[in-house]
Amino acid sequence: MEILNLWETPLVVNHKEFSNQTELLDIAVHCTGTEDSNGTFLPGKKFLNDPKLTKLKSWILETANDSIEKINREFWDKKYSARFLDMWSWSSNNYSNPLHSHPNTSWAGVYCLDPGTPANKAHNGSTVFYSPGNWGTFLDAGLAFLDRRAYHIHNLGAGDLILFPGFLKHSAQYVGTTPRTVIAFNLIFD
């Protein structure tokens, strides 16, 4: 008998705070997306090409290239490099980013500038990642290995980065007395 464990989902985490962290926070706050009264996302100002982000972007690309090359080592016949498709920020005392994926990208990521001061509420300020393997399945004890890994709650502190495959469904919600501020982005490899 043999047991094959297939279809794992890699996430990549890293941490760095930059000498211009305050400047980065200012940009993210100033350029933040917003929600209208129906909760529809409204994009903020573009800042991907702002030179103040040069060090942050280089570090994100370095992290992505090092880790994702390892993940794909046996499948790549040549070197591929990550580049940014887009980047946006979110800074708010009160928001809910419901279940979604980033369908038109390879990998996506979030860099946290300020985790805010979350009110005492379940998963508040967390990014929740949902298993790609258990949607619509019957659940009983035989599938406990799926059910118990149905989601991963990830807490980002200042300077924390997480990279995840764009197909992976996730959500985030936050209520607090000070804003939670993050920069999010999409990457493709070519």
Ligand SMILES: [Fe+2]
């Ligand atoms: Fe997202």
